[in-house]
Amino acid sequence: MKIIDGGITAPLGWKAAGVHAGIKKEKLDLAILYSERPARISIAYTQNKVKAAPVEVMMKRDPEFLQAFVINSGNANALTGSKGVEDAITMIKIAAAELGIDENLMGVASTGVIGRYLPMDKIAAGIPLAVKSLGRGKKFDELASTAILTTDTVRKEAACQVTLGDGRTVTIGGMAKGSGMISPSMKALHATTLSFITTDAPLSSRPDKKWQEVLDRSFNMINVDGDQSTNDISVLMANGCVEGQPVDDDPVFWKAVEWIAKTLAKKIASDGEGATKLIEVVITGARTEEDARRAAKAIISSNLVKAAIFGSDPNFGRIIAAVGNSNSHFDLEKMQLMICANGTNVKLFDHGNPIQFSGKTTETIARKVLSNKTITIKVDLGVGSHSAEAWGCDLSYDYVRINAQYTT
Known part of the structure; x- marks a missing residue:
């Protein structure tokens, strides 16, 4: 091509x-x-x-x-x-x-x-x-x-x-x-x-x-x-x-x-209204492609996840919670979660356990990753070989401003 x-x-x-x-x-x-x-x-x-x-x-x-x-x-x-x-x-x-x-x-x-x-x-x-x-x-x-x-x-x-x-x-x-x-x-x-x-x-x-x-x-x-x-x-x-x-x-x-x-x-x-960042979600290890799509769409649709990305807050619990709300199959004890941008990868969740921040260093790196204009969230569901991608944007103050004034 x-x-x-x-x-x-x-x-x-x-x-x-x-x-x-x-x-x-x-x-x-x-x-x-x-x-x-x-x-x-x-x-x-x-x-x-x-x-x-x-x-x-x-x-x-x-x-x-x-x-x-x-x-x-x-x-x-x-x-x-x-x-x-x-x-x-x-x-x-x-x-x-x-x-x-x-x-x-x-x-x-x-x-x-x-x-x-x-x-x-x-x-x-x-x-x-x-x-x-x-x-x-x-x-x-x-x-x-x-x-x-x-x-x-x-x-x-x-x-x-x-x-x-x-x-x-x-x-x-x-x-x-x-x-x-x-x-x-x-x-x-x-x-x-x-x-x-x-x-x-x-x-x-x-x-x-x-x-x-x-x-x-x-x-x-x-x-x-x-x-x-x-x-x-x-x-x-x-x-x-x-x-x-x-x-x-x-x-x-x-x-x-x-x-x-x-x-x-x-x-x-x-180009979402008020957007400052593009969010890409990559789901792997899913039982079916439909499961992978549901999990990816649940993450990209979560206002809490969007707000966290806007604030460069590595609050991975919101991401895992969105997966849990997707009705997709997963094994929490095998699940892994990573955030990536500009060649830097930071693992935040691994086989059912959070990755402990070692002082301020790891958290600082995670926040720096989330400050990029394009961020990838990778989640392995740990139950299969199917995958899917989804795309969205952060939720900023400007989204409210634009839509509060749309017809005026």
Whole structure:
């Protein structure tokens, strides 16, 4: 696999645009993603029982192919009743007409403040502007990935190329948004972040099972604040511009898709609202992969663990307690726990016993490790050979400030 500089339009046949329609005061707020030919897709939707209008529209349509997406930020079009549904459908109709494609090949997504009607006059004027601005390359990747952001502080993009067994090279690109209301719990193709992954590889059928496996190891393993959005979707789109045999069961291709998804997921976790540190949890020695995932997600979701990391406090008891609350199998007498950063590893718990701090030296090292911007927590459950990773962020004072003032 070769990591390349690019984003959502890196694969052949893809274009994107990002413009200011006026939903936000100044920032870009409307994006369009377009393929020169219909793409086979798989979509995961929020599991929240309160679903935004665009999510309802897309779930009802349940498309197998799409050629384009129109995405707005700054307004979620959620809790907006029948008018919200009508507005989402209107966005589809306007965008499809401007692009000259069938309405059934047009997707829609929204993100932003809940409970406000969309300014449809501004969106209706912004969509033609975005269509006229469509292009391919880094500039257009940046515009589109910026236009879907809300409280995010950075763009989230990734791209790579892989050479298949028959010598063909396919490209995969992606963009995502997410900073708050991030706590995915994907079941039966459900997700909680706006993410779009494109490829020029050919697929012969809707890749729901493979896409689910990717999601279970990436977006489903992040947590910022434990709240699940009403809006968000995760989309894989394959337009087949690289001709040849379908890649439905090609492990090289799916490993690259998973790399893109994990890269975007980590960027979301790192950019959590008010975050100062990225936390990576690595679980080993689990009885099953599901056990490993549950334990990792429990640690990354614990507010007590997040607060301890923010304060550089080596309070390992909170980590062990989170594992105990995960319903995963473990042997406490074989469990080991270590914190790591910048090549320094500090073991805090070993085979059922705490590692006693020798004076201030060991504690000082542990606190220094936890003062880094990226911290890894490693836990061996001592009962098997399965593993999992999860990503999250610390819980800072700024998280409260940002969310206390979100609509003001």
